[in-house]
Amino acid sequence: MGYRAGGNWTKAGRALGAVLLAASAVPAMAEPVLNDPAREAAVARLIEDARESPPALRVLLRGMPKGGDLHNHLGGAIYAEDYLTWAAAKGFCVDETGLTVEPPPCPAERGIERFAASNEFGMDRLIDAMSTRGFQRGVGQNDVSGHTQFFRSFDRFGKMGGETAQMLTATRRIAAGDHVSYLELDHNTATLVSVVRAAGDAPIAESELAAVHASEAKEFAVLVPKARAELDADEAASAKAMACGTPAAEPACKVAVHYLFQALRALPPRQVYRSLVLGFMMADADPRFVGVNIVMPEDAWLARRDYSLHMAMIRFLAAKYPRVKLTLHAGEVTLGQVPPADLTDHIAQAVAAGAKRIGHGTGIAFEDRAEDTMARMAREGIAVEINLTSNAVILGVKGVDHPLRLYRAHGVPVVLSTDDEGVLRSDMTNEYVRAVREQGLTYGQLKQIARAGLAYSFLPGSALWADPVKLVAVAACADFATPSCAKYLAGNEKARLQMDLEHQFALYEAERLARAGKVT
CATH class of the missing domain: 3.20.20.140 (Metal-dependent hydrolases)
Known part of the structure; x- marks a missing residue:
């Protein structure tokens, strides 16, 4: 893999904190060398060792920098519990079916807080109705498909408004x-x-x-x-x-x-x-x-x-x-x-x-x-x-x-x-765990995907990489430590976030290996 950006990656690692600080007010951080193949390989071995253990994988992957989430519906990103908290604050009540909420006025015994205090399993049923809780593990209702449950969840909390x-x-x-x-x-x-x-x-x-x-x-x-x-x-x-x-x-x-x-x-x-x-x-x-x-x-x-x-x-x-x-x-x-x-x-x-x-x-x-x-x-x-x-x-x-x-x-x-991570009861770390467990992806492939989340975003400005596969930087950042690179980053949001992602990779890998007691 041709990981060069025209300049020296080690030098870049030492200078990157200052460049980011000047370009985007990102606080300067520690200075591990960027893109160390031996360090990446060592972290990859940690991931492989944990492949058969979802809990261990989650611990390892939670802190991994994941770039951009390019398919995230704001309305579906919220967990039912949050919607219900906001609804309670606005005086909403649980409706007669127990499957959704309705605006006031309504009987006091159906106020969300009182309903929750007196009807624990009814509250569980309400949260189930407003999400796909259980469906991702095959525990959903027998007479309702995951497809139907997912889309009708939006109708059940759609009566809420003004919570953007x-x-x-x-x-x-x-x-x-x-x-x-x-x-x-x-x-x-x-x-x-x-x-x-x-x-x-x-x-x-x-x-x-x-x-x-x-x-x-x-x-x-x-x-x-x-x-x-x-x-x-x-x-x-x-x-x-x-x-x-x-x-x-x-x-x-x-x-x-x-x-x-x-x-x-x-x-x-x-x-x-x-x-x-x-x-x-x-x-x-x-x-x-x-x-x-x-x-x-x-x-x-x-x-x-x-x-x-x-x-x-x-x-x-x-x-x-x-x-x-x-x-x-x-x-x-x-x-x-x-x-x-x-x-x-x-x-x-x-x-x-x-x-x-x-x-x-x-x-x-x-x-x-x-x-x-x-x-x-x-x-x-x-x-x-x-x-x-x-x-x-x-x-x-x-x-x-x-x-x-x-x-x-x-x-x-x-x-x-x-x-729709809230309705689906998931998060990005879970997607990465599934990618390893179900799709056989390696740590190196996960890094490619995280980089792609910024490279294929619609972020304003030009990219950092002239060749995003080989990680060859644009001419202005042939040497990351130069004023021309700092100026380029300041004027291009996409490039700035891509540079920060590389720095975060370096910090993450160094921290994971330190925790594992390994030195590359």
């Missing part, structure tokens, strides 16, 4: 605990989503897209500044809750965040198109929104029926807003879940529509031109966002049936992500 700041805080805290340095959160502002349903259910033809866009863009332009102000307030409240910018700042303050606007696919086509138009408008206007996605169950009736129309909508809007990047949920289907025709080309269509990343991609082996699609993804650097827990719970696809190794064998860039 607390959701941001909770999600960044989870990421910090998992040593994830960047979140690309699927998130919609309430201001924009509020008008989607009003588009009605009249049909729309591909020939009408231009005219409808012109009308929609003009009508809703006034909403974009309001949506930006909404996000300003939510981010400020979250930063205050974590004491960011003060001496008491939480580690979560260092987790960088950008957003993907998530258009809604399981709706009548006019509503889908309006959500896409609003998403492209927001991403074009606000640099915090680095791209657009399309979500909701891919196997839903309307999503299946209108899949090709949705791709036509996306192609049209991508031409209108060329700066807006796309990552598209595609291929989140499997054999038996949908009719065979719905397995033949969803990923291929998404790639053709301009997707720079594919979310899930679980059904690739069932596509008619699977090898051609993977060849194009490899050639054009179109990464696939792999969600192991999600795919296991929702689709029943796991272990040798999962296409992660197929993608890797065809040279497709792979990243690991959490999808």
Whole structure:
């Protein structure tokens, strides 16, 4: 492996703390040599020795730097317990079914705190109803699939509103605990989503897209500044809750965040198109929104029926807003879940529509031109966002049936992500443990995936690596210790986080070997 960056890695390790401090206000840290092959090999042996023990693996992998989580829905990242805590503070009550909550007024005995105190197993049932607790271990309800339980969980806590700041805080805290340095959160502002349903259910033809866009863009332009102000307030409240910018700042303050606007696919086509138009408008206007996605169950009736129309909508809007990047949920289907025709080309269509990343991609082996699609993804650097827990719970696809190794064998860039870690009762460390246990990945391959989580992100600015495989740096950082590199890092958020990731790898490996009493 050709790990050179033009300059000396040892020298880089000694200088990196000062460079990061100058470029991004990241505190200077200890100075282990960057990219020490012997040290990496020694840590790899620790991982191999723990491969058959999930608890031991988790202890080892919890502190591993994991780069970016590029497929993380803010609304699904929150645990039911957090939602219920916030609901209790707002006076919500448990509804008569015991499966969800409702706003006040309601009987005092059904107040969440009183309900919890008097009905322990009822509270357990409520949390189960608002998540997939148990399903990932095969302990779910016999008459409900993991797919159904997952998607209906959102309906059960969807009555809550106005909690975005607390959701941001909770999600960044989870990421910090998992040593994830960047979140690309699927998130919609309430201001924009509020008008989607009003588009009605009249049909729309591909020939009408231009005219409808012109009308929609003009009508809703006034909403974009309001949506930006909404996000300003939510981010400020979250930063205050974590004491960011003060001496008491939480580690979560260092987790960088950008957003993907998530258009809604399981709706009548006019509503889908309006959500896409609003998403492209927001991403074009606000640099915090680095791209657009399309979500909701891919196997839903309307999503299946209108899949090709949705791709036509996306192609049209991508031409209108060329700066807006796309990552598209595609291929989140499997054999038996949908009719065979719905397995033949969803990923291929998404790639053709301009997707720079594919979310899930679980059904690739069932596509008619699977090898051609993977060849194009490899050639054009179109990464696939792999969600192991999600795919296991929702689709029943796991272990040798999962296409992660197929993608890797065809040279497709792979990243690991959490999808909806709160509803799924998972976290990024669990995804890494599953990657080792179920997919046979090594420590070196996990490092590649962690780096890919930043390399294939939509982070603003240029990258650190001219060759991300051999880790050859751009000319400005041929020597990391130079002023030109410090200037480059200061002006490029992506490069800055990539540099910090290398430093974190060095610190992690040195610490793990010190704990193990090993010297390289």
